[in-house]
Amino acid sequence: MSHVVIIGNGIAGITAARHIRKFSDKKITVISAETEYFFSRTALMYVFMGHMKFEHTQPYENWFWEKNRIELKQAYIDEIDFKNKTLFSTEGEEITYDQLILATGSVTNFRGWKGQELKGVQGLVSKQDLELLEENSANLKHAVIVGGGLIGVELAEMLHTRNIEVTMLVRENHFWGSVLPAEGGKLISDHIQQHGINLLFETELDEIIPDENNHVKAITTLDGKQIDCQLVGIATGVKPNISFLKKTELETEIGILVNRNLETNIPDVYAIGDCAQQREAIGNRKSVEAVWYTGRMMGETVAQTICGNPNAYNPGNWFNSAKFFDIEYQTYGWVFPKKKEGISDFYWEDKKNQRALHFQYKTDSKEFLGINAFGIRLRHEVVDAWLTEKLSIENVIQQLPKANFDKEFSKKFSKQVQKSFQQSQLQKA
Numbered sequence: 001m002s003h004v005v006i007i008g009n010g011i012a013g014i015t016a017a018r019h020i021r022k023f024s025d026k027k028i029t030v031i032s033a034e035t036e037y038f039f040s041r042t043a044l045m046y047v048f049m050g051h052m053k054f055e056h057t058q059p060y061e062n063w064f065w066e067k068n069r070i071e072l073k074q075a076y077i078d079e080i081d082f083k084n085k086t087l088f089s090t091e092g093e094e095i096t097y098d099q100l101i102l103a104t105g106s107v108t109n110f111r112g113w114k115g116q117e118l119k120g121v122q123g124l125v126s127k128q129d130l131e132l133l134e135e136n137s138a139n140l141k142h143a144v145i146v147g148g149g150l151i152g153v154e155l156a157e158m159l160h161t162r163n164i165e166v167t168m169l170v171r172e173n174h175f176w177g178s179v180l181p182a183e184g185g186k187l188i189s190d191h192i193q194q195h196g197i198n199l200l201f202e203t204e205l206d207e208i209i210p211d212e213n214n215h216v217k218a219i220t221t222l223d224g225k226q227i228d229c230q231l232v233g234i235a236t237g238v239k240p241n242i243s244f245l246k247k248t249e250l251e252t253e254i255g256i257l258v259n260r261n262l263e264t265n266i267p268d269v270y271a272i273g274d275c276a277q278q279r280e281a282i283g284n285r286k287s288v289e290a291v292w293y294t295g296r297m298m299g300e301t302v303a304q305t306i307c308g309n310p311n312a313y314n315p316g317n318w319f320n321s322a323k324f325f326d327i328e329y330q331t332y333g334w335v336f337p338k339k340k341e342g343i344s345d346f347y348w349e350d351k352k353n354q355r356a357l358h359f360q361y362k363t364d365s366k367e368f369l370g371i372n373a374f375g376i377r378l379r380h381e382v383v384d385a386w387l388t389e390k391l392s393i394e395n396v397i398q399q400l401p402k403a404n405f406d407k408e409f410s411k412k413f414s415k416q417v418q419k420s421f422q423q424s425q426l427q428k429a
Contacts, residue, residue, distance in 0.1 A: 003028075004020055005029045006028070007077055007103060008103030008104045009032035009103075010105050012103040012296065013272070015295070015300055016101050016272060016299035017030050021069065024306075028070045038060065044130050078244050099269075100269045100270070101272060102276075104273075105125075105274045106275065107240075108238060109236055111236055115207055115216070118214055119213070119214055120232060122234065125238060133158070136230075137159065142165045143164055143233060144227055146205045147237070148199070149179075149236075153324050159231075165198070167200060168192075168200065169203045172202065174201065179337055180337055181358060184356060185337075191327050203222075215230070216229060216231060238290050249266065254288050258271050261305055261310055261312055274290040317333055332378070332383040343361070345360055346424055348416070350375075354374070357371060357373055377404070377405045397418055397421045400418070
């Protein structure tokens with residue numbers, strides 16, 4: 001019987017295992033050094049905030065794995081002999097495979113700052129990071145978070161619930177400037193500050209300063225400011241977890257290089273999820289995408305290929321979602337953070353209720369390109385269809401009520417958006 005081994009039990013690896021079982025009778029082994037059971041990584045913050053226990057983050061009952069004949073093994077693989085299809089664990093165990101799926105995820109992207117190895121410096125990616133945060137937040141008075149993105153705002157909210165003072169260093173002149181245009185970035189910046197978080201814009205970390213016990217006592221910024229703190233949260237993004245593969249014959253750059261079938265340069269070896277890097281980026285997408293739903297889609301895709309139905313990875317229209325304290329955020333298609341030639345913007349904001357919509361479209365053809373929604377929940381299938389059908393911005397504005405979940409609110413705000421759009425078009429005429 002063919003043996004499929006999957007390294008990594010995140011959303012990508014577990015989706016692959018489930019779908020391989022659905023389509024085949026192959027022997028399946030999932031190996032993880034992080035946890036015994038698959039858990040929802042996005043729920044880590046709610047464990048820290050006391051909303052749930054860690055075991056509540058497991059989407060499947062413990063009996064699920066045995067019933068579906070998916071063997072779970074908790075071990076750390078530190079060496080792979082690709083020629084002889086053998087894995088070696090730190091405990092000295094040898095595991096052979098017929099087909100190998102690398103779904104090793106990502107790790108915090110430390111940037112080589114002086115003092116980053118000190119006690120009290122950490123990221124927030126794994127269960128171990130959550131446990132370390134519990135340890136580091138005891139008697140914590142002030143935390144500095146480096147980076148203004150999704151992990152950073154989650155960490156800020158978590159610490160804020162324990163009445164810990166938080167300062168965030170944001171490189172750009174508004175929150176998440178690498179992703180959000182200025183208008184939406186300002187809306188979110190104001191909202192975060194209203195929750196008592198100190199945001200320092202256009203500020204970067206220079207050095208982390210130790211006390212006599214090799215613990216963080218302060219940081220300095222590139223502009224010479226010193227901030228006393230006992231915790232430094234690193235939220236400057238993540239990178240593929242592939243350090244143990246760098247000196248092998250597996251081809252890597254930022255991540256493990258794969259083709260559209262998620263195949264590596266080595267036969268019977270595949271890579272999916274955060275650790276995979278497309279040899280050719282798909283459309284405007286990045287070659288490495290550390291996103292929950294793309295990991296799930298890669299798992300489904302690779303399962304088909306392994307089960308004899310080769311499938312190209314096709315993620316479709318870009319989308320993502322997040323939550324910034326009380327404001328829900330969704331993005332569909334492409335809303336570029338910096339002005340681009342040939343692309344026009346329409347931004348509508350309800351300042352009182354902290355709601356906003358930011359549309360981008362082609363200036364000449366008026367083709368709808370994308371939307372950012374803040375505080376307004378849109379229907380995925382509706383907006384996805386608009387993008388696929390390449391609707392004009394006028395049609396999208398007209399059809400806006402179809403996309404909104406809240407029908408009563410929809411009528412009111414849709415009319416406001418439509419009126420505002422008409423006025424903006426008259427001004428451009």
